[in-house]
Amino acid sequence: MSFELFLQYLTNGISLGSLYALIAIGYTMVYGILRLINFAHGEIFMMSLYFAFYGVTMFSMPWYVSFVMAIIFTAALGMLVERAAYRPLRDSPRITVMVSAIGASFFMQNLGIVIFGGRPKAFPNISLLTDVIKIGTVTLQRLTLIIPVVTIVLLFGLLHLVNKTKTGMAMRAVSKDHETARLMGVDVNRTITITFGIGSILAAIGGIMWGSRFPQIQPVMGLMPGLKCFIAAVIGGIGNITGAVIGGFILGIGEIMIIAFLPDLTGYRDAFAFVLLIVILLFKPTGIMGEKISEKV
């Protein structure tokens, strides 16, 4: 393989990986704070695409207004899901909450089909993002470069928020121990709501860029990205934000490269993610960046 071709593969892999990373952060944050795998996250991602779609096509807002609105609505939706599906079960066993998460996921998928219809729709084409440019011998869409930059900027913003602000401190406290955090005067419910809001905002940003890159949306589209980003979060060490981003990159670049170097395996691309998950769980269940925590009884 020529170096140019390799670069072309690599840029595609990085941009796909960045998309995975953005969505994986949402999984990892919720897991970190609630020890809950938020299965509805993929559907929240899907909803963000429809919000953006309808903003542009139905209310004919300029795309940037529509995208901002979509991000706000998605954040509200994420918080609503937490309020309706998870908060009432705060003291229930974890498995109950997980069933509720799966329920929320199916509910939103079906709601999507009822409201939006089952036929796929074309996501609005924003030429500022999707125009094709040529750098040397590598041809790519502007988006391919924008996506990783956005992801990295958001990652640093988020790390700052979690490590340097009061809200972040509250999040870290809640993730360690709900009861003690409450005793220390942390509003646990508010902190959890904020976490869901932030996760959903990232899912919406990821969603909008996803839609611009793969301009086709339908109500069942949240499933596969949802699963893959969950895997990305586990690979990186679920609960760890930097880990989720690293996991996303590994998954995205890996998926692209496995086809580049083993063309016979193209049909098994999705399997790559799952095989990787099994390998990680067998050899390093806490993931790449995961810390060892002793289970409290």
Add this chain to the structure above:
Amino acid sequence: MKKWLSILMIMLLVLSLGLTGCSSPAEAPAPAEDEEEVAPVDEDVIRIGVFQPLTGANAAGGALEVEGSRLANELYPEVLGKKIELVVVDNRSDAVEAASAVARLIERDNVVAIIGSWGSTFSMAAGDLVRDNQIPTVAASATNPMVTLDNDYYFRVCFLDPFQGTVMANYAYNGLGARTAGIIREVSNDYAVGLARFFEQAFIELTGDDNAIVEISDYNTGDQDFSSQLLNVSGKNPDVIFAPGNFTESALVIQQARNLGIDIPFIGGDTWETPEFIEIGGDAVEGAVFSTFFTSDVAITKESETFLTAYREQYGKEPAAVTALGYDAYILIRDAIERAGEVDSNKIRDEIAKTQGFEGAAGAINLDENGDPVKSAVIKVVENGEFVYLDTIQPF
């Protein structure tokens, strides 16, 4: 903790894989007929089942066919003095769901015959069921030979993939002057895999070069990123890329090819003819060429005229080929019921099997011993955001 977590996650993984299997949700919006409880045994109503993908990846295709069947039902609502009722169920673009949708039609709705389904995979999934229950079934646009093979109860009103593959290979060789071709196929779709194989055979025969197919690359239904497959294929510099597959994925494939600076022409099969292909593909799919069943530019039979007039009046647009086939499947079954003279599934089956010279909207139907018609193919191209008629290829 470690162990507990990993066991939990493996369980989840298995569970989520299960979910992918039936990715389409449980409460799809059902058409009105669907909401009725167990069908009352009504002597004056004949029920014909329709199972089509109305949600999921293939939803647009299924919807187009249902349009045709419904239109035919409106034009010819009665047979033997009884009212015909269409019972439409959604197979959610999923093979497992397709089988249960058909089981429901047979067991709950007591249908005498079935129409469907868009997508050979779903039709094949239902094959054993309709044979074992002896319910004659007519596929509108399922082109894979396996659908009707060794199944006395499955028929179809469209041509088959060996023919379609050859037509497109001929077009690539003669029309485009291509001497090498790459293939990108939807590997989880029996239709695409079959069609790709027939294209490959025909193209190799035409060129006389065993290496004329330079690269075959696969993707799965629902995939959205095809960049690496495209780079693999374009790296071998084929003259043309044959990309049989679902309309949404195919549109994305072509669009991403153009975004990667690949300007090799794309050709494909009948599944491309849905409005979504153009909506999603946009400018990128301009010039894409595919074979299909029917063109509304030329009324082939008297039935075509009836169909075209009624369709244009009701929908105010030009019908897709599969809509005409959904229409044909209905009128073929209705005609067979009339000839049978009574509502008996086995008699209806025998009458369908005897069909010769039947005038459908998409051309005359003569069924052979497998239940397959021999029909001409139409080649269309995307031009200025519309499907434009190029040529008609007679069966050889």
